[in-house]
Every structure is written in C-alpha cells, then in structure tokens.
Amino acid sequence: MTVASVEFHQHHRDVTGGWLRPAVFGIMDGLVSNAALIAGVAGGGGSTRTIVLTGFAGLVAGACSMASGEYTSVASQTELTRAEIARERRELELHPDEERAELAAIYVARGLDETLARQVADQLSGDPRQVWRVHVREEMGVDPDDLPSPWVAAGSSFAAFSLGALVPMLPFLLGFGNLAAALAFTGVALFLAGAGVARMTEVPAWFGGLRQLGLAAAAAAVTYGIGHLIGANLA
Numbered sequence: 307m308t309v310a311s312v313e314f315h316q317h318h319r320d321v322t323g324g325w326l327r328p329a330v331f332g333i334m335d336g337l338v339s340n341a342a343l344i345a346g347v348a349g350g351g352g353s354t355r356t357i358v359l360t361g362f363a364g365l366v367a368g369a370c371s372m373a374s375g376e377y378t379s380v381a382s383q384t385e386l387t388r389a390e391i392a393r394e395r396r397e398l399e400l401h402p403d404e405e406r407a408e409l410a411a412i413y414v415a416r417g418l419d420e421t422l423a424r425q426v427a428d429q430l431s432g433d434p435r436q437v438w439r440v441h442v443r444e445e446m447g448v449d450p451d452d453l454p455s456p457w458v459a460a461g462s463s464f465a466a467f468s469l470g471a472l473v474p475m476l477p478f479l480l481g482f483g484n485l486a487a488a489l490a491f492t493g494v495a496l497f498l499a500g501a502g503v504a505r506m507t508e509v510p511a512w513f514g515g516l517r518q519l520g521l522a523a524a525a526a527a528v529t530y531g532i533g534h535l536i537g538a539n540l541a
C-alpha cells in the first residue's frame with residue numbers, strides 16, 4: 307500500500323475546545339446556579355411567585371453572563387493567535403532561509419535524520435504562499451484554518467446555560483412547583499450530565515454523576531442556609 311492511498315481519517319473527538327467545553331460548563335453551571343438561587347429565595351421564605359420570577363431572571367442573567375464571558379475569552383485567545391500568525395508570516399517574508407532551517411530543525415527534533423528533515427523542509431517551503439500554514443501548525447500547534455469561533459462558544463454556552471437553568475423551573479411550569487420537586491429534577495439532570503461527561507473521559511460514569519450531585523447539593527445547601535438566615539432577619 308502506498309502512502310498516498312492511505313485515507314486520512316480524523317476520528318478523534320474535538321479535544322481542542324470548539325463547542326463541547328462551553329456547552330458542558332454551561333449546562334452544569336445553569337443547573338447548579340439556578341437551583342441554588344431558588345433554594346436561597348425559598349430558604350428565605352419567598353413565595354412561589356417570587357421563586358418563579360427569580361428563577362427566570364436568573365436564567366436570563368446567567369445565560370447572558372456566560373455568553374459574554376465565553377465570547378471575550380475565546381475572542382481574545384483568537385486575536386492573540388492571529389497576531390502571532392501575522393508575525394510568523396512577516397518572519398517568513400523577511401528571512402525565508404532561516405525559517406526553512408528552523409523547520410528542518412523541528413523535524414530533526416521530531417526524530418527525522420538531518421538529510422530527510424532538510425528534504426521535507428525544502429519541499430514544504432516550495433510554495434511560499436502556503437508554507438506559513440506549516441510553520442503555524444508546527445510551531446504554534448494550531449490549525450490556522452480552524453481557529454475557535456467566539457460566536458460558536460458564546461452561542462453554545464448561552465443555549466446550554468438556559469437549558470440547565472430551565473430544569474429547576476420545570477416543576478413550576480408543570481404546575482406542581484415547590485423547592486423539593488425543583489431540587490429532585492435538578493439532581494436527576496445533574497447526575498445524568500455528570501455521568502455523560504464522565505463517559506467521554508476515563509472517569510467511571512457513576513463517579514462523575516455522584517461528584518456532580520455532591521457539589522451541587524453543597525451549593526444549594528449553602529444558599530438555602532444563607533437565604534434562611536437573611537430571610538429571618540428581614541422585616
């Protein structure tokens with residue numbers, strides 16, 4: 307089989323970021339923060355009406371905050387990467403021979419012998435309009451044609467947070483709204499989300515689910531307690 311006949315598969319999951327990380331964080335964050343928020347209001351003696359208002363305000367506020375945070379973080383990362391790419395392209399225009407030697411040195415460091423490394427570097431440097439992509443991949447470890455989009459990150463975290471934050475509100479929408487039902491819905495969703503994330507990694511699913519559940523229970527207990535204290539001291 308010749309090398310050229312080998313198909314080039316990319317079966318690996320997208321481990322570089324993209325939408326998965328903000329989506330997972332968003333769902334977890336929405337579940338935990340909104341369940342804890344309404345637990346605090348309920349702990350302070352808030353009426354069902356107040357709890358529902360708080361829950362939906364928390365959903366919208368949290369989704370906007372998550373989305374803007376993700377947007378800023380990914381946008382500044384991408385801008386930094388673009389600036390570095392521009393610098394590399396200038397270097398290639400000004401010092402093509404040094405850059406070619408640098409590329410050969412990279413392949414020597416990867417394990418090619420020097421003659422072969424030079425041949426590879428020479429051949430890749432044959433097209434001056436394309437070689438910068440090789441330098442960017444080899445030196446910076448990023449694919450210049452596939453930089454993470456801040457809009458994708460912002461959109462997926464907005465949608466994911468809203469979805470997570472909606473879960474504790476479901477019992478209220480379905481007409482049997484009380485804190486216990488909201489926490490039960492949230493607990494089931496958190497266990498499933500934690501187990502789902504764990505399935506993508508090497509962590510056992512039950513452990514991922516329980517860990518998520520435990521962290522959220524702690525958050526809800528703290529806000530419930532503080533809400534109770536503040537509620538008892540309010541006129």
Ligand SMILES: [Zn+2]
Nearest residue numbers: 405408441445
């Ligand atoms: Zn270079």
